[in-house]
Amino acid sequence: MTRSKKRQRGGRAGKSRDDDDRGMLEKSDMKNERFTSYYKAQHIIPEEEWDQFIEALRRPLPTTFRIAGSREIAHALNDAIKKTYVPLLSDVVFEGDIVPPPSRIPWYPEDLAWQFNVSKKVLRKQQAFKKFHSFLVHETEVGNISRQEAVSMLPPLFLDVQPHHKVVDMCAAPGSKTAQLLEALHAQDTATATSIPPGLLIANDSDSKRAHLLIHQSARLPSPAFMVTNLDASIFPVLRLPAPTADPRRGVKKSSNQLLFDRILCDVPCSGDGTLRKNIGIWKRWQPMDGNGLHSLQTRILQRAMRMLEPDGRIVYSTCSLNPVENEAVIAAALNSNPDFQLIDVSAQLPELVRRPGISSWAPAVNRTINTTFKTWNAYNETLTEEQRADSKMSETHWPPINAESLQLQHCMRIYPHLQDTGGFFVAVLERKPRKSSHASVAVKRDAEEAEIPVPEAKKVKLDLDDLPESQPSASFPPTPMSEDDSSRPLVLDTVEADVQAVTDTKNTTFKGKPKLSDPSFKEMPYTFLEPNDPTLISCIDQLNLTTSFPSSNILVRNPEGDAVRSFYLTNDLVKSVVLNNDYTRMRLMTSGTKVITKQEAGRGLEAQFRVLGEGLPVVLPYIDPSVILDAEFATLKTLLMTYYPLCASFADPFRSVIENKSPGSHIVRFPAGGSNDSTLSHDLLLPLWKSNVSVTLMIDKKAKSALSLRLFGEDITTAARDGGKKAPQTSQLPQNTGDVVPDEGADNEDEDAILEDEGDNGAEQ
Numbered sequence: 001m002t003r004s005k006k007r008q009r010g011g012r013a014g015k016s017r018d019d020d021d022r023g024m025l026e027k028s029d030m031k032n033e034r035f036t037s038y039y040k041a042q043h044i045i046p047e048e049e050w051d052q053f054i055e056a057l058r059r060p061l062p063t064t065f066r067i068a069g070s071r072e073i074a075h076a077l078n079d080a081i082k083k084t085y086v087p088l089l090s091d092v093v094f095e096g097d098i099v100p101p102p103s104r105i106p107w108y109p110e111d112l113a114w115q116f117n118v119s120k121k122v123l124r125k126q127q128a129f130k131k132f133h134s135f136l137v138h139e140t141e142v143g144n145i146s147r148q149e150a151v152s153m154l155p156p157l158f159l160d161v162q163p164h165h166k167v168v169d170m171c172a173a174p175g176s177k178t179a180q181l182l183e184a185l186h187a188q189d190t191a192t193a194t195s196i197p198p199g200l201l202i203a204n205d206s207d208s209k210r211a212h213l214l215i216h217q218s219a220r221l222p223s224p225a226f227m228v229t230n231l232d233a234s235i236f237p238v239l240r241l242p243a244p245t246a247d248p249r250r251g252v253k254k255s256s257n258q259l260l261f262d263r264i265l266c267d268v269p270c271s272g273d274g275t276l277r278k279n280i281g282i283w284k285r286w287q288p289m290d291g292n293g294l295h296s297l298q299t300r301i302l303q304r305a306m307r308m309l310e311p312d313g314r315i316v317y318s319t320c321s322l323n324p325v326e327n328e329a330v331i332a333a334a335l336n337s338n339p340d341f342q343l344i345d346v347s348a349q350l351p352e353l354v355r356r357p358g359i360s361s362w363a364p365a366v367n368r369t370i371n372t373t374f375k376t377w378n379a380y381n382e383t384l385t386e387e388q389r390a391d392s393k394m395s396e397t398h399w400p401p402i403n404a405e406s407l408q409l410q411h412c413m414r415i416y417p418h419l420q421d422t423g424g425f426f427v428a429v430l431e432r433k434p435r436k437s438s439h440a441s442v443a444v445k446r447d448a449e450e451a452e453i454p455v456p457e458a459k460k461v462k463l464d465l466d467d468l469p470e471s472q473p474s475a476s477f478p479p480t481p482m483s484e485d486d487s488s489r490p491l492v493l494d495t496v497e498a499d500v501q502a503v504t505d506t507k508n509t510t511f512k513g514k515p516k517l518s519d520p521s522f523k524e525m526p527y528t529f530l531e532p533n534d535p536t537l538i539s540c541i542d543q544l545n546l547t548t549s550f551p552s553s554n555i556l557v558r559n560p561e562g563d564a565v566r567s568f569y570l571t572n573d574l575v576k577s578v579v580l581n582n583d584y585t586r587m588r589l590m591t592s593g594t595k596v597i598t599k600q601e602a603g604r605g606l607e608a609q610f611r612v613l614g615e616g617l618p619v620v621l622p623y624i625d626p627s628v629i630l631d632a633e634f635a636t637l638k639t640l641l642m643t644y645y646p647l648c649a650s651f652a653d654p655f656r657s658v659i660e661n662k663s664p665g666s667h668i669v670r671f672p673a674g675g676s677n678d679s680t681l682s683h684d685l686l687l688p689l690w691k692s693n694v695s696v697t698l699m700i701d702k703k704a705k706s707a708l709s710l711r712l713f714g715e716d717i718t719t720a721a722r723d724g725g726k727k728a729p730q731t732s733q734l735p736q737n738t739g740d741v742v743p744d745e746g747a748d749n750e751d752e753d754a755i756l757e758d759e760g761d762n763g764a765e766q
């Protein structure tokens with residue numbers, strides 16, 4: 001939707017968000033007979049709650065956000081909200097009405113998520129809320145706050161990601177849950193330095209434009225453990241890692257194994273009727289065939305995830321739909337196709353979250369007129385002609401299976417809008433059953449087949465190790481020798497695996513096959529790791545004073561020749577191994593690791609030099625020789641924020657003499673924790689600085705400067721703010737021969753209303 005349409009929708013100002021922001025759409029438009037009769041037939045909402053349920057669906061959602069970033073930063077920001085903003089926003093009266101202050105979302109861990117419910121008019125006109133809004137907008141832009149629907153925060157919480165986990169987010173865009181997963185992987189980060197977690201997160205989306213959003217979003221949390229792919233999740237290919245070192249006693253001969261994941265999120269495309277409160281257009285067009293049509297894809301994505309999971313791994317399946325055909329029916333079909341799996345009871349987790357159990361009985365609608373009378377697929381099928389049968393989108397798995405009760409579908413979680421003023425949502429947590437003997441496992445499968453439980457069509461070949469000539473562990477990283485126990489692990493082979501080009505060397509060998517550039521639309525540059533003795537890399541390390549512990553063998557470049565030309569990306573060991581052992585075109589790899597260093601044209605008369613990127617600094621910081629970091633006082637920071645290119649001579653000593661004696665180029669400056677007359681730094685602040693012949697500039701973008709300024713001084717004192725958002729001067733506009741360079745710039749802030757706009761999360765597939 002365009003901004004002008006959004007404005008129209010929210011055009012009429014009034015006292016509540018209802019009146020103010022919904023404007024054009026009357027409450028009478030917010031109903032749909034098909035919706036009512038379908039969901040009444042499902043009996044998901046007790047009769048006495050129905051009116052509350054519908055009323056809640058018609059109300060706008062509260063604005064919700066969570067504090068992101070490293071633990072230290074998160075708690076400092078949270079303190080600012082608790083101690084500064086909540087008191088400031090308490091007792092606000094606007095046009096005669098009391099406006100409630102933000103309140104915490106009770107079930108979110110460590111009090112790090114908040115909600116408030118005020119109109120745009122209040123945010124624009126009421127001084128205290130205006131200030132709060134400005135704070136939220138700026139902190140969101142730099143990634144310290146993530147505006148996210150409350151229920152959308154749930155799946156990553158139930159996935160429980162640890163820094164060593166191999167994680168894949170199968171349907172990730174636009175990426176709000178990806179960000180949460182990435183933060184969990186980076187739980188060891190400090191306020192100033194990013195850790196390099198041993199695990200990995202692959203964020204995947206089949207829509208290439210949306211996959212690009214993932215790259216854009218991830219810039220807020222640069223991670224050497226991050227990859228983005230652009231694949232159909234239902235046929236996600238087998239990725240390879242080198243096999244454990246051959247052990248002659250055990251006779252392991254295989255050179256590579258499938259990369260299995262510890263945690264998989266399947267936040268699948270869905271009809272999205274749980275988002276009715278924000279996507280009000282769904283009221284008009286809702287009909288059950290949308291959900292029916294998505295059931296098969298949703299099931300195949302979950303089945304694919306099951307085959308990519310480590311034996312002790314965990315899958316979270318979620319939708320923003322209330323429809324059992326997209327929820328319990330998918331879970332039931334997947335469990336019946338893979339009896340090794342079970343639903344996990346997580347009712348004790350997040351005890352303050354109000355939820356309802358999953359259901360074991362539902363009634364699919366076979367057409368738009370909400371005919372829910374057929375008790376089974378057979379009963380429905382018998383009414384069809386041969387031709388209708390061929391065209392039918394309905395399958396047996398749309399109906400509850402005969403073993404529905406035994407699948408313990410009550411362990412699924414249903415969240416309804418009226419329970420705690422949220423959107424509607426569905427979450428299920430799946431794991432493998434505790435290991436059984438291979439005979440028992442076969443018996444479970446045979447039982448399932450004999451009971452004629454429908455198993456969806458997706459191809460699957462499941463073998464127990466007893467069927468294989470030799471035992472093979474799943475690929476672990478770094479490759480480890482097998483334990484005694486491994487020989488009895490069940491192994492799931494996949495039909496897709498047959499398609500894989502095997503890697504021939506057991507040692508971290510680069511993928512040797514010829515990239516299959518079958519899809520001309522895939523135009524990504526190749527990924528080339530530099531040799532640690534590459535002369536350009538060595539001179540970069542030297543120039544930036546990086547210590548010997550800098551992981552120089554994990555630096556990759558992206559250009560057709562694989563030369564060290566301009567930008568260097570850093571990956572962790574696991575990401576490197578995945579890149580080296582797989583065809584990047586086949587896995588449609590769009591990014592891997594994070595860009596940390598770039599070559600900077602230094603201006604007239606000066607040679608181009610490497611510099612650490614603003615967003616890359618936390619990653620590189622632990623490797624910078626501490627003796628070259630410059631110390632400066634708070635007043636210096638203020639000058640650097642207020643002026644684009646202050647002259648070195650304009651600073652007071654001691655910083656003035658320190659900077660005047662430095663050579664032109666990239667430097668890092670530290671502002672120590674502590675206070676001044678103006679403000680207090682809760683922790684050391686380290687920033688990249690560029691020195692030209694006579695002046696210096698902070699190499700962070702203007703949004704980061706504004707956020708910092710607001711955090712420190714309660715107002716935006718930056719040049720950009722004073723210039724009213726005019727662009728920073730370009731080098732060509734600067735006085736000749738200064739050699740000044742322009743700081744990294746992000747996209748312009750076009751939208752000051754950002755915090756109240758849809759973040760595009762949980763968008764219905766349309």
Ligand SMILES: C[S@@+](CC[C@H](N)C(=O)[O-])C[C@H]1O[C@@H](n2cnc3c(N)ncnc32)[C@H](O)[C@@H]1O
Pocket residue numbers: 152170171172173174175176177178204205206207210231232233234267268269270297761762763765
């Ligand atoms: C509900 S949205 C995901 C929201 C996302 N997890 C988040 O939290 O921001 C579903 C996503 O699935 C993607 N998608 C649709 N079909 C897919 C498929 N076959 N494989 C992978 N992704 C798919 C869509 O492009 C869409 O971005």
